[in-house]
Amino acid sequence: MTDPTPGQSPPRLGPSTIAIHSGESRQKLAHSITDPIICASTYTFANTQAVIDYIEQKQQREEYGRYGNPGEDVIEKKLAAIEGGEDAVLYASGMAAIVGLLMTKLSTGDEIIFFDECYHRSREFCVKHLTRYGVVTRQVKACDYEAMAAAITPQTKMLVSESPTNPHLSCVDLEKFVAIAREHQVETLIDATLATPYNLRPIEYGVDYVLHSATKYLGGHNDLLAGVIVGSAEKLDAVRNLRGIMGAINSPHNVYLLQRGLKTFELRMQRHNQNGQALAEFLENHPRVEKVYYPGLKSHSYHAEAVKYMRGFGGLVTFLVKDADWRQTANVVDAVQIPRIAPSLGGVESLIEQPLVMSYYEQKPEDRQRFGIPDNMIRLACGLENTEDLIADLQQALER
Amino acid sequence: MKFRTKAIHLGNERDAQTGAVVPPIHVASTFVQHQAGEWREFDYSRSGNPTRKGLEETLAALEGGCGALAFASGMAATHAATMLLRSGDHILAGSDIYGGTYRLLHKIVNRAGIEVSLAPATDLTAFAQAIRPTTKLIWIESPGNPLMSITDIAAVAQLAQRHDCLLGVDNTFASPVLTRPLELGADIVMHSATKYLGGHSDVLGGALVVKDPELFKQLYFVQNATGGVLGPFDAFLVSRGLKTLAIRMLAQCETAQTLAEWLTNDPRVTRVLYPGLAQHPGHDIARRQMLGGFGAMLTFEVAGDYAQAKRVAESTKLFQLAVSLGAVESLIEQPASMSHASYDAAARAAFGITDGLIRLSIGLEDVEDLQADLDQALQA
Ligand SMILES: Cc1ncc(COP(=O)(O)O)c(C=O)c1O
Ligand SMILES: Cc1ncc(COP(=O)(O)O)c(C=O)c1O
Numbered sequence: 001m002t003d004p005t006p007g008q009s010p011p012r013l014g015p016s017t018i019a020i021h022s023g024e025s026r027q028k029l030a031h032s033i034t035d036p037i038i039c040a041s042t043y044t045f046a047n048t049q050a051v052i053d054y055i056e057q058k059q060q061r062e063e064y065g066r067y068g069n070p071g072e073d074v075i076e077k078k079l080a081a082i083e084g085g086e087d088a089v090l091y092a093s094g095m096a097a098i099v100g101l102l103m104t105k106l107s108t109g110d111e112i113i114f115f116d117e118c119y120h121r122s123r124e125f126c127v128k129h130l131t132r133y134g135v136v137t138r139q140v141k142a143c144d145y146e147a148m149a150a151a152i153t154p155q156t157k158m159l160v161s162e163s164p165t166n167p168h169l170s171c172v173d174l175e176k177f178v179a180i181a182r183e184h185q186v187e188t189l190i191d192a193t194l195a196t197p198y199n200l201r202p203i204e205y206g207v208d209y210v211l212h213s214a215t216k217y218l219g220g221h222n223d224l225l226a227g228v229i230v231g232s233a234e235k236l237d238a239v240r241n242l243r244g245i246m247g248a249i250n251s252p253h254n255v256y257l258l259q260r261g262l263k264t265f266e267l268r269m270q271r272h273n274q275n276g277q278a279l280a281e282f283l284e285n286h287p288r289v290e291k292v293y294y295p296g297l298k299s300h301s302y303h304a305e306a307v308k309y310m311r312g313f314g315g316l317v318t319f320l321v322k323d324a325d326w327r328q329t330a331n332v333v334d335a336v337q338i339p340r341i342a343p344s345l346g347g348v349e350s351l352i353e354q355p356l357v358m359s360y361y362e363q364k365p366e367d368r369q370r371f372g373i374p375d376n377m378i379r380l381a382c383g384l385e386n387t388e389d390l391i392a393d394l395q396q397a398l399e400r
Numbered sequence: 401m402k403f404r405t406k407a408i409h410l411g412n413e414r415d416a417q418t419g420a421v422v423p424p425i426h427v428a429s430t431f432v433q434h435q436a437g438e439w440r441e442f443d444y445s446r447s448g449n450p451t452r453k454g455l456e457e458t459l460a461a462l463e464g465g466c467g468a469l470a471f472a473s474g475m476a477a478t479h480a481a482t483m484l485l486r487s488g489d490h491i492l493a494g495s496d497i498y499g500g501t502y503r504l505l506h507k508i509v510n511r512a513g514i515e516v517s518l519a520p521a522t523d524l525t526a527f528a529q530a531i532r533p534t535t536k537l538i539w540i541e542s543p544g545n546p547l548m549s550i551t552d553i554a555a556v557a558q559l560a561q562r563h564d565c566l567l568g569v570d571n572t573f574a575s576p577v578l579t580r581p582l583e584l585g586a587d588i589v590m591h592s593a594t595k596y597l598g599g600h601s602d603v604l605g606g607a608l609v610v611k612d613p614e615l616f617k618q619l620y621f622v623q624n625a626t627g628g629v630l631g632p633f634d635a636f637l638v639s640r641g642l643k644t645l646a647i648r649m650l651a652q653c654e655t656a657q658t659l660a661e662w663l664t665n666d667p668r669v670t671r672v673l674y675p676g677l678a679q680h681p682g683h684d685i686a687r688r689q690m691l692g693g694f695g696a697m698l699t700f701e702v703a704g705d706y707a708q709a710k711r712v713a714e715s716t717k718l719f720q721l722a723v724s725l726g727a728v729e730s731l732i733e734q735p736a737s738m739s740h741a742s743y744d745a746a747a748r749a750a751f752g753i754t755d756g757l758i759r760l761s762i763g764l765e766d767v768e769d770l771q772a773d774l775d776q777a778l779q780a
Contacts, residue, residue, distance in 0.1 A: 013766065013769050014765070014766025014769050015766065017718065017765040017766045017769040020728050020729060020763065020764060021718065021729075021765070026720070033601045033720060033722060033727075033729060034600070034601050034602045221643065222421045222422055223640070257640075260600050260602065260637075263600060263728040263764065264644045264647070264648060264728065267644065267647045267648065267651055267764065268644065268647070270647075271647055338405065338409065340414055340421055342419070342421055347421070348408050348643040348644065349409070349412075349421055351421070383408065384404055384408060384643065384644070384647065385402075385404050385405040385408055385409070386403065386404045389402050389404075389405040390405075
C-alpha cells in the first residue's frame, strides 16, 4: 500500500494482499473502492505557473496520455510490488516491452546474447530488426552457460533468456546466469512470462530486468494485451522516456482490466500450477505420449533448477504424441473439446496448439529441427477449469 | 462438466465469426432485421442482447436452472419477481431479509395492494403458521444478514409446495458455489450480482434464475415490459467475474472460517456469528446445505459499547470501512450505525442487532494479514 504509517516499516504482506492493495491509495477519487478509469488523452493545468512547476519537476502529475495515465501509475506500482522490484514500465503488449527495452539499451556496435529457446517473435525482432541497426545478436543453446560466457565480447551489453523457455520449459540457473553477467559487467534480462512472479522472482537473484507479457497470467482472462518490465528506477528511467516517444502505451480501459485481473492473481496461479502438474503427470503416464516437458516432472531435464528457483511450475505443458506424424498429432488437437485451439496462454480458458502449425508453419524443416519443434509436439496451456474435466478431455482425445 | 469448467465455458462459446476466445461486448441498442415482421434472435437490446444472454446462460448453468435473466441491480431483480403477483396476493418473507428488500416490499410493492408480512424462516412452525390462503410468494435469504441465520431451504420449499406458492431465495450471500436453491426445491433464485458474482466491487447487477420454463416466460415478459436490464459492459464484467467465482468463494470461506475460530477465542470478543462454528444455531443445517464452505460474511460482537465497536470498525488498515460485500477487498462495518441504522434502537434490539456488532466481508487478502489487522484494531 502506498500510505503506511510514517516511521513504521510495514510488515511484509502476503502475495494476495499485495496484488489486491499495493499501488492503490486507500482513499481514491470520489472515495470509490476501485480506481476510476480515466480515459483522458490530455490533462489540464490550472494556470501557467502550474505548467512551469510541472516542467521544473516541482510537482509530479500527468501531462499527456502518451506519457502515462493515473491507472497506469497504479498498475506499475502494483506490478513492481508483486515482482519485488523498485519500478515497472507498462507497455501495450509484451513485444512492445521487449522492443522498448532493447531499443533503449542497445546502439550500433553493441551485442546481445540470448538462449535460443524463446518466443519466436522475440527471436525475430532480434535477428531481423535489431541487426538492421547494427546490433549484433548471438544465439547460444539454451542453458549452455559455457557457450554463453564464451560468446561474450567487449561489445556485449546484455544477456537474455526466458525462464521457463517457450515451448520447451527449460529453466535457467539464475545464479550461474547472473554470475556470468557480473563477471563481464553486462546486464541481464529474464522474460519470466511463463513463470510469473508468483512462481519465480529473478530480481532476488540479481537479474536487472524482468519482463512479462502481461497478456498471459497477469491479465489472466484472455481479454487484454499488455507487457511490463520491472527493474530499478534508475535503470528504467530512460526506458520510460523512450516509451513516451515510441508511444506503445497501454490504454486506460485495458489497464483497468489488468488491475482487476491481478486481484485474483495468487488464486489463479495456484490453480494453474495444480492443473499443469496434474495434466503433466497424466500425460506422462499415457501410452500415446512419447515425452512431456514440464518443470514439475522429475523426468524433466531442468527439474533440479525448477525446484531450486520456482514455487510452482505453471500451467503450460508441452508433449510429444508417440509415433505420430503431423496429421495424427493435429487429430489429437482437433479432438479436444474443452481447450480451444489458439495461440497464447495464461488465461482462465485452456488453450491448445501444435507449434509446428501455429508458430512454425512457414519455417524450413531444418530450421524447425534446429529450434527443437518436432511435428508431433503439442502445447497445452492449462486454464482454470476443473482438473478432472481437463484430464477426461485429453484422455478421450488421445484414445480416439 | 464440473462447476469451474461450466463457469468458464458455458455461455462463453467461441465467437464463430472472429474466433475470439472471449465473446465480444455487443453494445448495439438495436439489431438489423432481414424481413419486416420476421424477428431474428435479437431485435432490440431491452428484449435481448448477446452479451447479456451469454451471462444468463452461464448463470442458468451454475444454478441448475432452465433460464436466467440479468438485471441492472439486485433490487431490480427482486422487484421483477414481485411483479408476478397481483392485488390481493400476499408475500411472506423471512424476518432477516436485506434492508433494501424490506423497503421494497413495505414501501413499493404494498402500493399495488399486495400484502406483506414477515416471520422468522429459521423457525419452521412459526413460519408455516404465517402462510395465508392468499400467499403467492415466499421470500427467504440464507445466510441472513447480519446474524448469519441459516434457513433450511429444502424444508421451506416443501412448505411452499404444500401451500401452492412460489419460493424465491435470495442466494447472494451463499452464491451457487455453496448453495443451489433450485436443487433444493426453490422456484426462483435471486442474486445481487454486485456481490460475489461480479466479485470485484465494480459492477451493480442482479439476476433471477428459475427451473420452470413457464415461469421463465412470465419473468421474461416482466423484464422486457419494465426494462431493468443489465448493460453490456457490466454483463461482460460479471461474466469475467464468474470465471473465478469458485476459486474466490472457496478461498474467502476458508479465510472466514479461520478468522471466526480465532475471534471465538479472543477475550476482546463476546460473540461470533458464523455458520461454520459448531456453536452457531444453524450449523447443522448449514453443514447439509452449504457445499465446501460456510460463506465469507462473519459478524462478531466486541466487548464494550457502541463507541468501542465504532472505534474498532474505524481502526482497520486493510479492511475498508464500507457497506456491500462479496468482493476481493475485505470490508468492515458496524450494523448499528451503518447497514441497519434505519432501524430504531428498539427494533434493532428486537432483532438482536446490538451496538457492539461488527460485520466483516472477508475478501481475498492473505489470512495472516487480515488477522493482524483485526488484532491491532481490536486493541484500539
Ligand atoms: C514468453 C513470451 N514472451 C513474450 C511474448 C509476447 O507478448 P505479447 O503477445 O503480449 O506481445 C509472448 C507471447 O506471445 C510470450 O509467450
Ligand atoms: C442479500 C442482498 N440482497 C439484495 C441486495 C440488493 O442488491 P443490489 O444492491 O445489487 O441492488 C443486497 C445488496 O445490497 C444484498 O446484500
